[in-house]
Amino acid sequence: MTTTAKTAVVSIFAQFVQGDIKGGAHAHAFRISTMRAAFEQMFKGNYSPITEAAALTEGKAKKTRAYAAGFASLGVIGTDCKKVDYKGKLDSTDNKLARDQIASLTEVTTNAFFKAFDTVMAEKPVKKESAPSAPSAPVADAAPTTEGDDAPVVDADTLRHNMAVEQDDAVCKIVALLNLGMLTGQQSDLITEALAAHAKRAVPVAETA
Numbered sequence: 001m002t003t004t005a006k007t008a009v010v011s012i013f014a015q016f017v018q019g020d021i022k023g024g025a026h027a028h029a030f031r032i033s034t035m036r037a038a039f040e041q042m043f044k045g046n047y048s049p050i051t052e053a054a055a056l057t058e059g060k061a062k063k064t065r066a067y068a069a070g071f072a073s074l075g076v077i078g079t080d081c082k083k084v085d086y087k088g089k090l091d092s093t094d095n096k097l098a099r100d101q102i103a104s105l106t107e108v109t110t111n112a113f114f115k116a117f118d119t120v121m122a123e124k125p126v127k128k129e130s131a132p133s134a135p136s137a138p139v140a141d142a143a144p145t146t147e148g149d150d151a152p153v154v155d156a157d158t159l160r161h162n163m164a165v166e167q168d169d170a171v172c173k174i175v176a177l178l179n180l181g182m183l184t185g186q187q188s189d190l191i192t193e194a195l196a197a198h199a200k201r202a203v204p205v206a207e208t209a
Contacts, residue, residue, distance in 0.1 A: 012037065032114060035070075039109045043102045044090065045083035050074070066120035070113040081109060 009015050012033060019030035038049045050071070057068035074081050084105065086098035174191065 032110065035113060036106055036110045039081075039113070040102060040106045042077065042081055042109075043084050043105050047077050050077055050081075062120060062123065066117045069120050070117040073112045073116040074109065081105075 009018050012030075015026075015030040015033050019027035038053070042050050053067075054071040054077075057064055057071060059065070084098050084101050086095040088094065090099060090102075
């Protein structure tokens, strides 16, 4: 089938095909044309297409809310937007005023509908603020490592220093006890034997030939 492209698409059917193929502005143009046709029918007294479509707009999706806002702009169908009075056939000469009124109301209603519709569609998504992170707990000073129940760990240098102090203290006490004659004979003998053993260990072993 050979077709010749036209500069402007006129029929509703052709607008639908164009919008379905190209989307975007073409799809929106078809949406406007379809709504305008429904509004025109409403002012001619056919409310069913509008009331049926408006009942479908319950939901949280953006496009659903956009249609709901558009239909809300119409007010009460049959009261705020209602049939234009005329007698006989609408296309008769006597009903020119009614036809003009329908055309005017259709244009105004279409503009109001899409003003509300486009406002919702233009909404930017609201970014959810992330919950503030809990402050980090202060790092407690490291508790001293202990051996057993309460004995703190002492480094080697401190240990050697403490032992030297204790040795000096022990020697001073032994000397004082000797000078005061407070040691028993057995205690004195033990000290004498310890000194002799220490002196023996301190004598170097003679080298054999």
